[in-house]
Amino acid sequence: MSVVVEVPQVLDETAFEELVATLADDAVTGAGQRLLFDARRVRWASPYGLVGLLAAGHVARSRTGLAPGIELPESAEIRSYWQRMDFRQSAGEVFELPPGQPRQHGTSDALLEITPIRSHQDVHEVVERVRERAAAILERRLHYPKPSVIQFSVMLSEVCQNIIEHAETVGWVCAQTYHWKRRLGRDVLVLAVMDVGVGFKGSLASEHARRFGEKWSAATALEAAFLKGESRFRDPGRGQGLQAIRRQVERWNGEVRIRSGTAMIARVPDWDDIPALQTGLPEFPGAQILIVMPARVEAAAE
Amino acid sequence: MRRVVWGTSLYSYLVTRHTGRAVRLSIESQIAECEGQVVAVLDFENVVVIDFSCADEVVAKLVHLALVGERVADLFILFRGVGEHHLDPIQSALGRRAVAVSAERSSGEPFLLGSTDGDIARAWSAICLLGRATTCGVAEELGLSETETGDLLEDLHARRLLLRDDEAEEYVSLQQLIRETEPPRLEP
Numbered sequence: 001m002s003v004v005v006e007v008p009q010v011l012d013e014t015a016f017e018e019l020v021a022t023l024a025d026d027a028v029t030g031a032g033q034r035l036l037f038d039a040r041r042v043r044w045a046s047p048y049g050l051v052g053l054l055a056a057g058h059v060a061r062s063r064t065g066l067a068p069g070i071e072l073p074e075s076a077e078i079r080s081y082w083q084r085m086d087f088r089q090s091a092g093e094v095f096e097l098p099p100g101q102p103r104q105h106g107t108s109d110a111l112l113e114i115t116p117i118r119s120h121q122d123v124h125e126v127v128e129r130v131r132e133r134a135a136a137i138l139e140r141r142l143h144y145p146k147p148s149v150i151q152f153s154v155m156l157s158e159v160c161q162n163i164i165e166h167a168e169t170v171g172w173v174c175a176q177t178y179h180w181k182r183r184l185g186r187d188v189l190v191l192a193v194m195d196v197g198v199g200f201k202g203s204l205a206s207e208h209a210r211r212f213g214e215k216w217s218a219a220t221a222l223e224a225a226f227l228k229g230e231s232r233f234r235d236p237g238r239g240q241g242l243q244a245i246r247r248q249v250e251r252w253n254g255e256v257r258i259r260s261g262t263a264m265i266a267r268v269p270d271w272d273d274i275p276a277l278q279t280g281l282p283e284f285p286g287a288q289i290l291i292v293m294p295a296r297v298e299a300a301a302e
Numbered sequence: 303m304r305r306v307v308w309g310t311s312l313y314s315y316l317v318t319r320h321t322g323r324a325v326r327l328s329i330e331s332q333i334a335e336c337e338g339q340v341v342a343v344l345d346f347e348n349v350v351v352i353d354f355s356c357a358d359e360v361v362a363k364l365v366h367l368a369l370v371g372e373r374v375a376d377l378f379i380l381f382r383g384v385g386e387h388h389l390d391p392i393q394s395a396l397g398r399r400a401v402a403v404s405a406e407r408s409s410g411e412p413f414l415l416g417s418t419d420g421d422i423a424r425a426w427s428a429i430c431l432l433g434r435a436t437t438c439g440v441a442e443e444l445g446l447s448e449t450e451t452g453d454l455l456e457d458l459h460a461r462r463l464l465l466r467d468d469e470a471e472e473y474v475s476l477q478q479l480i481r482e483t484e485p486p487r488l489e490p
Binding site for chain 1: 315317318319320321338350351352353354358359362363386387390391394395398399
């Protein structure tokens, strides 16, 4: 008998928090428990939601010791989209999938399909692969200036390296553009990067925990890394990546959220009202990063 | 003293700390084979992307090595072909280690990259303009006393931002030295 984990119809960052809350229940993820992620009713998924589902499945697998099952969306349109986003390729290493081989598909309209990051070579491949698509999307759709393509590549490289340098396990990256009609009335590029490794608190603990004493937490670790550029190394050259990402996203009036452990820190733009720091969230391993880059309004109007 | 101008073109995609470390170690081992005073020319013309981690490994650590290295005691570094898209990661990496390096834009225009103050930058620009000059010559260019100018030039030399020609009692810009010696051997 499996415990069914309902996947919300709109699979986005809010849905991910619901999945995390479900998995935090020991009764759900006890050893030997078989979980079934029921995604049949999903009717929309963001990059964060898709890689979040993989991360949730990975955590369920490691806690129960059994590969969870998954029911894929009933909607042919959504199934086709997941197929084009290469969900099945990565899901095969996490879930016990229903029979069926991944079909070959042509080039998707995504900036970056779900891509596992295990090594520096993977980071190289991702950065080189997205260049042409990034140029088309950033310049034509989001009306960003030409140098933004390189700046995006640098950001992508740094955020993916974060997985290898700190997570010590597999992670995934995915990016897509779409129109945020209700939230912003503009096109946006959404980049999601997740891992299920040691997280910021675990990574920085050896170098910083003693200094903070009892105040040491997921939130203080995130603040140290995101706001002060501190890392687990004493080397002054370390810790630039996240700060550079924060500065760059700020220039684009975008949003960055980093969730790790029980906390989330964010660079909040004027078009959103989420808290800059959230604590007391349900525990989830690793780091989950969401970057939103909105289209430039002034450039589009020119 | 024997002087060697050594040059290399860097990879198109300088991303990841891992790649940066490999590139730096390769450069270090090749420089270590050179004897005497070495002017290393790193050409960025073909570098499409350089990220912050790689900039720290290649750029900042090599410059740091020139300042404190034991095996490579007399190393000077010049970056060539530096474009706008390289600046942010390189400046950030050099700034974090409080070091600076002589550089040339793709147009050939010399400029200083990294952590410097106004007087140092002015003295460096004067030497670039003059190519090689005595302390007196630079002092005239800057409108400063010889003592003040001498201190600035010695500081620049200590930071490996110019060379000192003891025989001629002159200071020499890295660009000038390269013009005076053989063109750098560019390796693939």
